[in-house]
Amino acid sequence: MIELLEVTKSFDTQPQPAVDHFSLCVQSGETVALLGSSGCGKSTTLKMINRLLDPDSGKILIRGTATTDQDPVLLKRSIGYVIQDAGLFPHWNVFKNVGAVLKLLGEPESVVRKKSQQALEMTQLDPTEFGTRFPEELSGGQRQRVGVARALAFDPDIVLMDEPFSALDGVVRDQIQDLFLDLKSRLKMTTIFVTHDLFEALKMADRIAVMHEGRLEQFGTASELIHQPETEFVKDLFSKPARQLSLFQDIQPGK
Amino acid sequence: MILERWPEIQSRLTEHLVLLTLVPVLLAILIGVPLGILAHRNEKSRGAILSGVGIAQTIPSLAMLALLLPLLGIGKPPAIAALTLYALLPITQNTLVGLAGAPTTTLEAARGMGFNSRQSLFQIEIPLAFPVILGGIRTATVTCVGVATLSTFIGAGGLGDFISRGLSLNNIPLLCLGAASAAFVALGLDGVLEALSHMTRPGRKAPISIFRKLYIISFVLVLGVIYFYTPEQHRAHTASAQSLPDTPVIRVSGKNFTEQMILAEMMAQQIERVTGYPVERKFNLGGTIICHNALINGEIDIYVEYTGTALTAILKESLRPEDLETEKLLDRINAHYSDELNCEFLSPLGFNNTYAIMVKSDISEAKEWNKISDLKSDAADLRAGFNSEFSEREDGYPGLARAYNLKFGAIQNLAPELIYQAIDVGQVDLICGFSTDGKIPQYDLKILEDDQNFFPPYEAIPVVRQEILETYPEIGEALEKLNGKIRNSDMQQLNQRAESGEQTIPAIVSDFLNQISQSGF
Numbered sequence: 001m002i003e004l005l006e007v008t009k010s011f012d013t014q015p016q017p018a019v020d021h022f023s024l025c026v027q028s029g030e031t032v033a034l035l036g037s038s039g040c041g042k043s044t045t046l047k048m049i050n051r052l053l054d055p056d057s058g059k060i061l062i063r064g065t066a067t068t069d070q071d072p073v074l075l076k077r078s079i080g081y082v083i084q085d086a087g088l089f090p091h092w093n094v095f096k097n098v099g100a101v102l103k104l105l106g107e108p109e110s111v112v113r114k115k116s117q118q119a120l121e122m123t124q125l126d127p128t129e130f131g132t133r134f135p136e137e138l139s140g141g142q143r144q145r146v147g148v149a150r151a152l153a154f155d156p157d158i159v160l161m162d163e164p165f166s167a168l169d170g171v172v173r174d175q176i177q178d179l180f181l182d183l184k185s186r187l188k189m190t191t192i193f194v195t196h197d198l199f200e201a202l203k204m205a206d207r208i209a210v211m212h213e214g215r216l217e218q219f220g221t222a223s224e225l226i227h228q229p230e231t232e233f234v235k236d237l238f239s240k241p242a243r244q245l246s247l248f249q250d251i252q253p254g255k
Numbered sequence: 256m257i258l259e260r261w262p263e264i265q266s267r268l269t270e271h272l273v274l275l276t277l278v279p280v281l282l283a284i285l286i287g288v289p290l291g292i293l294a295h296r297n298e299k300s301r302g303a304i305l306s307g308v309g310i311a312q313t314i315p316s317l318a319m320l321a322l323l324l325p326l327l328g329i330g331k332p333p334a335i336a337a338l339t340l341y342a343l344l345p346i347t348q349n350t351l352v353g354l355a356g357a358p359t360t361t362l363e364a365a366r367g368m369g370f371n372s373r374q375s376l377f378q379i380e381i382p383l384a385f386p387v388i389l390g391g392i393r394t395a396t397v398t399c400v401g402v403a404t405l406s407t408f409i410g411a412g413g414l415g416d417f418i419s420r421g422l423s424l425n426n427i428p429l430l431c432l433g434a435a436s437a438a439f440v441a442l443g444l445d446g447v448l449e450a451l452s453h454m455t456r457p458g459r460k461a462p463i464s465i466f467r468k469l470y471i472i473s474f475v476l477v478l479g480v481i482y483f484y485t486p487e488q489h490r491a492h493t494a495s496a497q498s499l500p501d502t503p504v505i506r507v508s509g510k511n512f513t514e515q516m517i518l519a520e521m522m523a524q525q526i527e528r529v530t531g532y533p534v535e536r537k538f539n540l541g542g543t544i545i546c547h548n549a550l551i552n553g554e555i556d557i558y559v560e561y562t563g564t565a566l567t568a569i570l571k572e573s574l575r576p577e578d579l580e581t582e583k584l585l586d587r588i589n590a591h592y593s594d595e596l597n598c599e600f601l602s603p604l605g606f607n608n609t610y611a612i613m614v615k616s617d618i619s620e621a622k623e624w625n626k627i628s629d630l631k632s633d634a635a636d637l638r639a640g641f642n643s644e645f646s647e648r649e650d651g652y653p654g655l656a657r658a659y660n661l662k663f664g665a666i667q668n669l670a671p672e673l674i675y676q677a678i679d680v681g682q683v684d685l686i687c688g689f690s691t692d693g694k695i696p697q698y699d700l701k702i703l704e705d706d707q708n709f710f711p712p713y714e715a716i717p718v719v720r721q722e723i724l725e726t727y728p729e730i731g732e733a734l735e736k737l738n739g740k741i742r743n744s745d746m747q748q749l750n751q752r753a754e755s756g757e758q759t760i761p762a763i764v765s766d767f768l769n770q771i772s773q774s775g776f
C-alpha cells in the first residue's frame with residue numbers, strides 16, 4: 001500500500017542526511033508507528049510520502065504507483081494529513097477548518113457540514129460548542145484534535161499523522177487513542193503516525209519502525225522488538241521502561 | 256466666510272476626496288497588490304520591485320510634480336499619477352510583508368491538505384495578510400490626502416487651492432479652511448480604515464468600540480452635511496450683489512512676473528486717480544490658474560489676462576482662424592466669461608505679448624528683413640537660438656517651419672536667460688522671445704512681422720468681476736481709458752525700466768500715466 005525504497009533526503013543546513021536509505025513497506029489497513037527521538041527524521045519521512053518534500057534518491061510507491069507519477073495536488077487530497085502543531089487556519093473557524101479538504105474535493109455544503117460534525121464528534125469535540133470557535137480560542141490539545149478531525153473528515157484510505165496526540169494529557173489522550181483504534185477497526189485505513197512516546201506506539205501500532213539519525217533501526221511487531229532487538233539502540237529503547245519500573249518498585253514503604 | 260464659499264468647499268472637497276485620494280489609492284492598490292504578490296512569490300524580482308516603488312518615495316513631492324509636467328502637462332492627470340506613485344510603496348511593501356508573515360505551519364498544512372498554489376494564495380495567504388495590506392492602504396491614503404494639497408501648484412485643484420490662495424493673499428482664515436479640511440479628511444479616512452482593518456483580522460471579530468463607531472458616524476455625518484446642505488445665500492443666484500458697500504475697496508491683482516506687476520500697479524493707480532476708490536494691491540499672486548480661481552471666487556476683483564491664455568489654458572479651447580481678429584476672439588471669450596464665470600474682459604490695452612522672432616536691427620536693415628517670410632531665402636545659412644520648449648512645442652518651431660515652409664541651418668537650444676546674450680555676441684542670427692521683453696530695446700533687436708499670422712494673439716486685457724462693473728460702473732470706465740494706450744514698444748520700455756531696478760514700479764507707472772494723460776485720454 002505504501003512502500004518506501006532506499007529513500008534519502010539531505011538538507012543544505014547539515015552534512016549528514018536527515019533521512020538515510022530508508023525502506024519500509026506498510027500493508028493495506030495496517031497502522032505503523034514511526035518511533036524515534038527528536039530530530040531523527042520522522043517528520044521528513046512523512047512529508048516525503050505526501051510529496052510535501054521530494055526525496056533526493058529512492059522511490060516511494062502509493063497504491064502501487066510511484067508518487068512522482070501522480071499529480072501532487074490530487075495525491076495530497078487523497079491522504080489525511082495531521083501536521084505537527086496542528087497548523088490550523090487562523091482566519092477560519094473550526095467547521096471551516098475541518099471541512100477544508102471536503103470543499104477542495106467539491107463536496108456539496110450539506111455533506112461538508114455533516115461529515116465535519118461527525119469528525120468533530122469522533123475527536124470528542126462538541127460541534128455546537130466548538131464549531132464556530134476560531135483556533136485562537138482553543139487550547140493546544142483542542143487544536144490538535146481539530147487537526148485530527150480535519151484529516152479524517154473526508155474518509156481518506158491513507159492517514160499520515162505527525163505527533164497527533166502530543167499535546168493531550170493522559171486521560172484525554174487515552175480516550176482519543178481508543179476512539180482512533182475503534183474508528184480504525186471499522187474503516188480499515190492505512191495509517192502511519194509519528195511519535196516519540198513508546199507506549200503510544202505499543203498501544204496503537206500493528207508494527208513499529210524505530211528510527212535513529214535518519215536510518216531505520218528495526219521494523220517489526222512489539223513482540224519482535226522487545227524479544228529480538230537487532231541493534232543496541234532498539235534493545236536499550238525497549239528495556240528502558242522495565243528499568244524505570246524497577247526504580248519504582250525499589251521504593252520501600254515508609255521511606 | 257465658510258458659508259460664502261460653500262459651493263467651492265463642496266467641489267474642492269470632492270476633488271480632494273475622490274480624484275486626488277480615492278482614485279490614486281485605488282490605482283495603487285490595483286498595481287501595488289499584484290506587485291507585492293509577485294515580489295513575494297518570485298525572489299528574483301523582489302529587489303527590483305522594491306527599489307522601483309521606493310524611488311518614487313525619495314523624490315520630493317513638488318519635484319515629482321515638476322518632473323511629470325512635461326510628460327502629462329498640468330491639471331489632474333499628473334497629480335493623480337504622482338499621488339499613485341506615492342501610494343504605491345506602502346501598499347506594495349505591506350502586501351509583501353503581510354504575505355511573508357503567514358505562519359509556516361499554516362502554509363505547510365494548506366499545501367499538505369492539497370490546496371494548489373492559487374487556492375493557497377487566495378484562500379489562505381491573502382486573507383491572513385489582509386490586515387497588514389489594509390495597513391499599507393491606510394498609510395497610502397493619509398499620505399495622499401496630505402501630498403494632494405500640493406497639487407494645486409499644477410492646477411489640479413483640491414483643498415490645496417484654499418491653502419495656496421490663503422498664502423498668496425495672506426488670508427489666514429482661508430488658509431486654515433484648507434488645512435483644517437485636509438486634516439479632517441485625513442483623520443476621517445484613517446478612522447474608517449482602522450475600523451476596517453480591525454474587522455478583517457483573522458479569528459473572531461471583536462465588536463467595534465463605541466468610540467470608534469461615534470468617530471466614523473460623525474465623519475460620515477459631517478461629510479453628508481457638507482454635501483447635502485446648501486446655505487440660504489446660495490439657493491437663489493440673484494441675491495449676491497445686495498451686500499456691497501458704497502465705498503468699496505477694489506482688490507487688484509496680477510501674476511508673478513514683472514509685466515504683470517507693472518500692469519496691476521497701473522490699473523490700481525488708474526482707479527485711484529479717476530474714481531478715488533481705495534485699492535487693495537494683491538500682487539504677485541501666482542500662475543494663471545491661481546489668479547483665475549481667485550477671481551471667479553471673488554477673492555480678487557481685477558487682473559490682466561492675455562487672450563490666447565484665456566482661450567487655451569482657462570477655457571481649454573483651441574484657436575480658430577477667425578480668432579485672429581481680436582474682436583471676434585474677445586466675443587468668443589466673453590461669451591464664456593459673462594455667462595458662466597460672471598466676469599468680463601474689457602477692451603485691449605494695446606499690446607500683444609506673443610512669441611516673436613527677432614534679429615539684430617542693423618542686420619535687418621542691411622538685409623531688408625522685415626517679415627518672417629523674408630528669412631526664407633537665407634534660412635539654410637541661419638543659426639537660430641530657441642529655448643527648448645519653443646523648439647519642441649507644436650505651436651513653436653515645428654509649426655512655424657511648416658507655416659512658412661522654411662528650415663533654419665542650425666538650431667541651438669539655449670536657456671531663456673542666455674538667449675539675448677547669444678544673439679548680442681553673434682553666436683546666433685535670430686532668436687525667439689516674447690514681444691514685450693524689456694531686452695528687445697536694450698539689445699536693439701528687431702521683431703520680424705508674423706505675416707502668416709502663425710503665433711496666436713496674446714492681447715493683454717483687464718478682466719473684472721461683473722458684480723464690480725455693475726455696482727461701480729466708474730471702475731470699468733476708468734479702465735476703459737487705458738484701451739489701446741500701451742503699445743508693444745511701450746510695454747518693452749516699461750519692462751526694461753522695471754528690470755533695471757533704477758526706479759520703483761509705482762514711480763515708473765506714475766510717469767507713464769502722466770505721459771499718456773497729457774497726450775489726452
Ligand SMILES: Nc1ncnc2c1ncn2[C@@H]1O[C@H](COP(=O)(O)OP(=O)(O)OP(=O)(O)O)[C@@H](O)[C@H]1O
Nearest residue numbers: 011012013018037038039040041042043044045196
Ligand atoms: N526544511 C528544513 N531545512 C533544513 N533542515 C531541516 C528541515 N526540516 C528538517 N530539517 C532537519 O532535518 C532533521 C530531521 O528533521 P525532522 O523534522 O524530520 O525531525 P523529527 O524526527 O520530526 O523531529 P521532532 O520529533 O523534533 O519533530 C533535523 O535535524 C532538522 O533540523
Ligand SMILES: [Mg+2]
Nearest residue numbers: 042043084162
Ligand atoms: Mg517532527
